[in-house]
Amino acid sequence: MSFLTIAFVALFYIATLILVVGLARRIRLYWKTPAPLKIPTTPAPTTQSGVALRMFREVVFFESLFKSTKWTWLFGWVFHMALFAVLFRHLRYFQEPVWAPVAFVSPLFKYLAFAMVIGLLGLLARRMLVDRVRYITAPSDILMLLLLLGIGVTGALTTFVAHTDVVAVKSFFRHLMTFNFETMPNVPTDPLMVVHLLLVGVLMIIFPISKLLHAPGVFFSPSRNQVDNPREQRHVSDWAKKLEN
């Protein structure tokens, strides 16, 4: 194995570990932390299924952001949906045989890389041009967009401009997933692919320690996930129960 391959083996094992353990710990924290009062932003659903629907609209359509500002919604929604589509398409690099739906959408979904990049550029422009957004921007907010842009652009280039040995890449990840180091092929050395994989590893590592926590966070947001039924049901947390004695 080449040095580069060994480095990527290490990177992706470490990155996966950090991503999975880090996210699991964070989700556990959110789960365990009590929400001692009913604070849904009203009008709110009065049933659990109503809450599921509200959450669905929030996560799939970005309902609240749509109410707020159409430009941010447009760029943000396009970026996220394109990202999910592209990620879905990426399953083909990890499956053998490739799942039929993935194979089916593959030829079409690869163009969504452009939508993803356009969305990110829009968000970046807004961050630099709107004085209010510029004021609340920290260096990490810019870097996060640049990181995602880097991933999107290098990925698109390997698909549309400078083809990489994608068979070797897939074989590498298949071996990685099955802990089979004996016949593991070397990772292609073309710079685009190297940078693409490197940035993805970095993204996985920073996920659980950055604002990307908004992904699990939204599901735990009391103002969105609570049922509006405080007159019917008491909602006493464990720590508040102690006050009653």
Added chain:
Amino acid sequence: MAKAEFEVPELTEYTEVPKLEVGAMAHAKSFVAAPEFQQALNFKGELQDGWEQEVIDHMGDLLGKYRSLQVYLDSCVKCGACTDKCHYYLGTKDPKNMPVARQDLLRKVYRRYFTFAGKYFPKLVGATDLTREVLDDWYSYFHQCSQCRRCSVFCPYGIDTAEISMAAREIMDRIGLGQKYCNEIIGKVFRIGNNLGLPGPALEDTLEGLEEDVFDETGVEVKYPIDQKGAEILLVTPSADFFAEPHVDGLIGYGKVFHEAGVSWTLSSKASEAANFGMFIGSYENMRRISMRIREAALELGVKRIVFGECGHAWRVAYSFLNTLAGPFDFLDPKYPVPQHILEFTWGEMQKGTLNIDKSLNDDLVLTYHDSCNVARGSRMGTEPGGQFTIPRNVIKAVCNNFVDMAPETIHEKTFCCGGGGGLLTDDLMELRVKGAKPRMDALQNVIEEHGVTNMAAICAICKAQFTKVLPYYGMGMDMIMSVHQLVSNAIILTGQVTEDDDDESAEDAA
């Protein structure tokens, strides 16, 4: 127009999003609570050496107690969706009054002491050490948030700045840096029973006076009872209803509705206050202690139902928290929700047809309605989501012929705060209150010009007091603001009431 030591904003047809003016409101600081008022609430008397560590410890404590705080501090992506949604930003142009920037005052400290990135790469993620300057910023800007939750409507993760500002205030209270206005008032509730410090005998006098007034006006003996054991309904209402204008006209209205509905009711000298400033300071313990008075009063008086008068944040605490804080209310009549809003009661009676209404008695008015933030975004009325918007309007339309809503982006869940909520209704924050009212004033000005609106109705004691004070700064009459039950009171014809002609004559006699 009232005199101002600051520039009153010019009203505009639409509320425009201003350019940033850094530090525009840095000078706004409400008075700090004296040690005796702090201690009455079980808080530290004043700031002492080592407060930095205390802040971090208390922040850690609250992070473990409130999922909202933990999730909201982690989840913000700085998308900017909330930046133009706060009335205080729109009115003052100070960027620290943008909801996300206000949250960031706390978040940058959270990141520095509680997150990996902030501990090792503080500059990268905008984390900072806790210093006296940071604490002073907290005190100033977390007392420039009325906890109205408008930002939370627009946030893609539902981040509610109110939760952050409540946590910040609780931390400051615990280390001995509380706000005079809120904490003195809570102390009065514990000592005397209500925010205004009105003792029982004063309340009795006032209520007797109301009975006389209503009798003189209508010839009907409408009772305004207090501490009457065995009454069916306990009415809990903000103490401003006992004497302030236009609040008291609302109280007169509740009494008339109860009278016509034929139910027995009573006020309580123990729970002579609906307001619960414990919410404003984010203190679960104090909020609970204030709520328990209502439970105790209901038990002592042996009532079957609890009804709340017109008050915004009080209704949020009552609707959303009372059952949790002071329940279970299994000793009350299970046929009725606990608690009920007076508008739910009145609308129910209107549907039953027990009230005799002559809408034309309000024909001299063209009404609009101000949705109070805590009612709009923190509670409900009736059985359907959004009942908090329809029921008040239904009641107004049932007693007035002329009603017009303000612009859609300024009502319902998108309503603008009056500018005085959340523990800011104090003279030492007058500049903030006037400027923060601008978005609502813009919308009001619009319906005045386009539809000839003469008056605005509200169902919140703070809104009513705030508008009474602030309207003159914008060249409008302080008496434009009315109670919804004042309108009901105007239009209701009591059983056995002397006729209009007689009434006119007696009015002339009196004049």
